[in-house]
Amino acid sequence: MQSRQLFLIWRLLPLAGFLLVALLVGIHWGAVELSFGEIRQNLWNPSEDSQMSLILWEIRLPRVILAACVGGGLAVAGAAFQGVFRNPLADPFVIGASTGAALGATIALLCLSGSVSILSATWQIPWLILSAFLGALLVVGVVFIIAALSQTGRNAPLLTLILAGMALSSFTGALVSLIMFLNHEMLATIFNWLLGSFSGRHWDEISLVVPVILFSGGLIWLMSRPLDLLSFGDETALTLGLATGKFRVIILVAATMCTAACVAVSGVIGFLGLMAPHMTRIMLGPRHGLLIPGSCLLGAGLMVMADTLARTVIAPAEIPVGIVTAMMGCPFFLFLLISRGQQTK
Amino acid sequence: MKNLFCFRLILLSLILVQITGCDPEPAGQQFSGHDSLPQSTDRQPLPLPTSGINEADLNYAPSFPATVKDYRGQDIEIVNQPQRIISLLPSHTETLFALGAGDQMVGCTSLCNYPPETKGLKKITIANPGKISLEALVELQPDLVLTGGDYHREISEQLTRLKIPVLSFESQSLLDIKGSIRGIAAATGHADKAELLVYKIEREIQAIQDQLKPYQKKGKPLVFYQVWNQPLMTAGPTSFIGALIKLAGGENIFADVKIAYPQVSEETLILRNPDVILIPQLKEGSTDPAATLLKLSQRPGWKQMNAVKNKRVYLIEDDLISRPGPRVVQGLQKIAQALYPEAFQEQ
Numbered sequence: 132m133q134s135r136q137l138f139l140i141w142r143l144l145p146l147a148g149f150l151l152v153a154l155l156v157g158i159h160w161g162a163v164e165l166s167f168g169e170i171r172q173n174l175w176n177p178s179e180d181s182q183m184s185l186i187l188w189e190i191r192l193p194r195v196i197l198a199a200c201v202g203g204g205l206a207v208a209g210a211a212f213q214g215v216f217r218n219p220l221a222d223p224f225v226i227g228a229s230t231g232a233a234l235g236a237t238i239a240l241l242c243l244s245g246s247v248s249i250l251s252a253t254w255q256i257p258w259l260i261l262s263a264f265l266g267a268l269l270v271v272g273v274v275f276i277i278a279a280l281s282q283t284g285r286n287a288p289l290l291t292l293i294l295a296g297m298a299l300s301s302f303t304g305a306l307v308s309l310i311m312f313l314n315h316e317m318l319a320t321i322f323n324w325l326l327g328s329f330s331g332r333h334w335d336e337i338s339l340v341v342p343v344i345l346f347s348g349g350l351i352w353l354m355s356r357p358l359d360l361l362s363f364g365d366e367t368a369l370t371l372g373l374a375t376g377k378f379r380v381i382i383l384v385a386a387t388m389c390t391a392a393c394v395a396v397s398g399v400i401g402f403l404g405l406m407a408p409h410m411t412r413i414m415l416g417p418r419h420g421l422l423i424p425g426s427c428l429l430g431a432g433l434m435v436m437a438d439t440l441a442r443t444v445i446a447p448a449e450i451p452v453g454i455v456t457a458m459m460g461c462p463f464f465l466f467l468l469i470s471r472g473q474q475t476k
Numbered sequence: 477m478k479n480l481f482c483f484r485l486i487l488l489s490l491i492l493v494q495i496t497g498c499d500p501e502p503a504g505q506q507f508s509g510h511d512s513l514p515q516s517t518d519r520q521p522l523p524l525p526t527s528g529i530n531e532a533d534l535n536y537a538p539s540f541p542a543t544v545k546d547y548r549g550q551d552i553e554i555v556n557q558p559q560r561i562i563s564l565l566p567s568h569t570e571t572l573f574a575l576g577a578g579d580q581m582v583g584c585t586s587l588c589n590y591p592p593e594t595k596g597l598k599k600i601t602i603a604n605p606g607k608i609s610l611e612a613l614v615e616l617q618p619d620l621v622l623t624g625g626d627y628h629r630e631i632s633e634q635l636t637r638l639k640i641p642v643l644s645f646e647s648q649s650l651l652d653i654k655g656s657i658r659g660i661a662a663a664t665g666h667a668d669k670a671e672l673l674v675y676k677i678e679r680e681i682q683a684i685q686d687q688l689k690p691y692q693k694k695g696k697p698l699v700f701y702q703v704w705n706q707p708l709m710t711a712g713p714t715s716f717i718g719a720l721i722k723l724a725g726g727e728n729i730f731a732d733v734k735i736a737y738p739q740v741s742e743e744t745l746i747l748r749n750p751d752v753i754l755i756p757q758l759k760e761g762s763t764d765p766a767a768t769l770l771k772l773s774q775r776p777g778w779k780q781m782n783a784v785k786n787k788r789v790y791l792i793e794d795d796l797i798s799r800p801g802p803r804v805v806q807g808l809q810k811i812a813q814a815l816y817p818e819a820f821q822e823q
Contacts, residue, residue, distance in 0.1 A: 161741070161743055162741035162743050162744040163741075163743040163744060163747050182746065182747065182780070185746065185776075185777050185780065186743045186746055186747065186777065189776035189777045190742050190743050190746065190776065190777055191743060259706075319737070320704055323704070323707055323709070323739070324706075328706075328707040328739065330706065330707035330708050330739060330741075330742065331705055331706040331707055331708050331742060332706070333775070333776050334776070442741055445733075446741060446744070447730060447732070447733060447740050447741045447744035448730075448733045448735055448738040448739060448740055448741075449707065449738075449739040449740060449741055450739075451707070451739065
């Protein structure tokens with residue numbers, strides 16, 4: 132047993148190294164040049180007066196850390212969804228978490244813009260994040276209820292979940308579009324939120340959201356063995372002694388909470404939850420004990436890289452990070468097609 | 477069997493050719509106003525006034541039919557002085573009232589809130605192109621519809637197909653304002669007032685700039701205009717608001733970004749340290765400036781900005797600076813007062 136645990140850590144080291152490099156690059160590169168010397172100096176001796184220290188500690192560091200947490204969270208949720216649904220195309224948004232969060236955020240933006248001017252007060256931010264979080268949980272909850280109560284839900288629970296998720300996703304998406312349409316002056320604001328971005332997020336948002344991500348991510352990691360069993364199929368899992376219904380619910384709830392927290396703070400950032408588990412599976416194999424932490428590290432590193440690109444390519448202007456991750460998806464899928472094709476030869 | 481199939485194929489093709497080949501409207505006449513009415517042979521198009529106010533004639537009488545060239549580059553023919561005008565853009569509504577054509581209007585958008593006389597007009601649409609009901613427009617039987625350039629392209633085409641005269645004036649820059657004032661005046665029979673209005677606007681802008689000149693020796697203030705905070709969005713120099721800031725003697729802190737309303741980096745903003753921050757508000761006095769300043773200073777890194785330290789955060793009424801219309805001078809005045817308060821202290 133001891134040698135197996137050592138083996139586990141050893142295999143995760145390259146990915147941890149990748150994350151570390153990505154973090155360093157993310158802290159170093161940006162619209163404002165921070166040399167490595169300055170970074171080292173300011174990390175150990177943070178001073179209140181220096182502008183560079185301020186930028187580093189208050190703007191760049193929280194942004195990079197948040198990107199890493201959101202990337203890791205989405206990747207872990209994606210791995211969980213892919214394991215439960217036994218479907219390589221499952222991503223964290225498959226049962227409606229993203230559109231639910233979008234609906235919550237849209238309603239919050241509407242209500243807030245009327246009463247307060249378009250500023251962020253420290254009391255305003257939690258409303259937006261909370262509303263998006265609750266919206267995601269609400270929509271996924273409805274999907275669960277549909278799957279639990281319907282006849283097809285009892286016969287084919289996974290398929291029902293996916294189909295109900297698709298239906299509710301498109302309905303909620305239509306609601307969001309309707310709200311955007313009827314409130315033309317909020318159109319650009321809502322659309323910008325939907326595109327996903329880490330701009331303007333500071334330590335307040337991190338303290339709100341990262342505990343949820345860490346907790347639910349940790350819970351999913353604890354469920355690695357049940358996930359392994361579930362991936363064999365319901366019958367095999369049952370005969371091996373797993374209470375499939377109970378564990379499926381636990382894993383899905385944890386993954387949904389993780390996704391909801393990620394989307395609530397940064398908008399809808401696609402492809403990472405889909406890409407990272409697949410890439411990790413190719414590198415580390417399908418056992419979830421390695422896959423979950425591995426995809427967390429890889430997802431975190433990829434998100435930090437994507438955010439760094441998003442804020443440096445056309446500096447001082449920024450591209451929404453959701454666009455960068457979506458563009459990263461194309462070469463990934465091509466690579467996957469080619470590698471899968473070579474496997475079947 | 478094969479012969480029957482071929483016969484049916486040929487018959488089908490002939491029918492299709494007949495249907496698609498029919499074109500009741502010759503393409504050249506598509507954008508003309510009333511090609512079915514008899515045209516008088518000695519009609520003279522009204523010459524558009526080009527030089528200064530010397531030609532303003534007190535005994536001016538509008539002469540119709542008139543041909544006006546609009547933003548699309550087309551010559552639109554207006555047969556009679558329009559008495560049922562609908563304006564689909566708040567800036568056009570303001571222009572119409574400024575030219576004295578307010579009583580010739582029958583409808584406008586629900587966002588047209590100035591001058592107060594607009595309350596009496598039928599509000600048929602919200603200024604969202606997808607929400608304009610063609611039927612509601614046509615029901616009012618307009619004889620002229622003023623639209624806003626590319627923004628209303630679809631509705632303009634639909635109205636033109638229904639033979640309702642449409643004048644489309646782009647409304648994105650100061651040059652557009654002068655063009656639309658002149659065009660609207662020529663189309664509504666108030667060409668005498670157009671040059672007066674344009675001259676008045678130019679003179680007032682010049683007066684503001686002259687008032688500011690002695691205070692510009694120490695350099696121009698760095699201005700940051702915040703459109704939104706999460707993500708941080710601003711108005712670049714290529715936008716209308718950016719042009720106003722430049723006219724008011726300010727230097728846009730993101731002058732190197734060519735996008736009109738870009739997302740920008742907070743780090744760069746802190747590094748470049750703005751002298752003045754401008755934030756739009758819905759109505760005069762709808763937001764508390766002190767509360768705004770407090771909220772800004774609570775953002776990490778913003779307390780050290782010159783603008784926040786010196787309490788130079790100003791709220792500007794959104795309507796004045798986002799409508800390229802006759803009130804542009806008021807918007808410019810407000811921005812200039814924010815940028816150079818010492819220049820306006822004597823008044």
